[in-house]
Amino acid sequence: MDISYEHANPRRGNESFLIRIEEDHTELTPCVLVDAGDGVDTDELLGEDEYLAAILLTHAHLDHYQSLGEAHRDGAPILTSAGTASILDDVLSEGADQYGLSNTDEVLDRVKAISEWHDVLGDTLRVRPVPVGHAPGACGFLIRAADGDDQVTMLATGDFTERDAAGYRGFDAEAYADVDILFLTAATTGAFEENLTRTVATISERTNAGSRTLCTASGLTGVHLAILLAGVDDELDVDVPVILAG
Known part of the structure; x- marks a missing residue:
């Protein structure tokens, strides 16, 4: 063979x-x-x-x-x-x-x-x-x-x-x-985790300050982001309402 x-x-x-x-x-x-x-x-x-x-x-x-x-x-x-x-x-x-x-x-x-x-x-x-x-x-x-x-x-x-x-x-x-x-392939950059953490933190801070926050993302990234924000809600008892559109 x-x-x-x-x-x-x-x-x-x-x-x-x-x-x-x-x-x-x-x-x-x-x-x-x-x-x-x-x-x-x-x-x-x-x-x-x-x-x-x-x-x-x-x-x-x-x-x-x-x-x-x-x-x-x-x-x-x-x-x-x-x-x-x-x-x-x-x-x-x-x-x-x-x-x-x-x-x-x-x-x-x-x-x-x-x-x-x-x-x-x-x-x-x-x-x-x-x-x-x-x-x-x-x-x-x-x-x-x-x-x-x-x-x-x-x-x-x-x-x-x-x-x-x-x-x-x-x-x-x-x-x-x-x-x-x-x-072996790996498309994700080394800065991805840091950038994603910063994004989740920014969304959480703004929504808890009373702001309406719109975060644009592709369909699959949007699902990923929603799961992470739900985790913030569960782990930290911080209310981050999420509406997925599209």
Whole structure:
């Protein structure tokens, strides 16, 4: 079994990539695409003797799903967490209006939410989502490829944080010490936690001073922020009323 990696959109700077799993006794090589950010072209990436076995969607940020409609082919399932799957209808509808996303109905038909090990190609290829923080519903994936007694376990983190995000557990690096191959990405800047703490503190101070406070944020960041403000209410007995709009 020969496993190889190819960056799927290197000129766009986004962390979408293709994993090839070649076996000597098969004519066609199954490939797994992890995320489909801007500029991913599977027709260009895949050769005539290769096919797309699955797309693993780590989370619903535009730089990870923007090319889903163009990248999807070969009837491949689009596997993701239940949290991400539950919002994709709204996310892709908005994406079609704002960013010209294509084939959104076909994409939604192929989405499958998973929470445990899922057989992509029987015992030959299995995947399982794992918690990674970063955003509501975000996940990484354990990927297990087997050819007889030859077995390889891979971990694709996607974007991750060690802290929780809107009730979704953060990434625990010590839980995956036995992986053979690690595809590691981390989009969150070092200043994120400090900036987020300052934002929550400012909102809390102003609302408790009697001010009406409007905090604009993206949909997923808004949910994250609401959870944190609810935590301030619970832990510090500080009243921070929140209305989520949109």
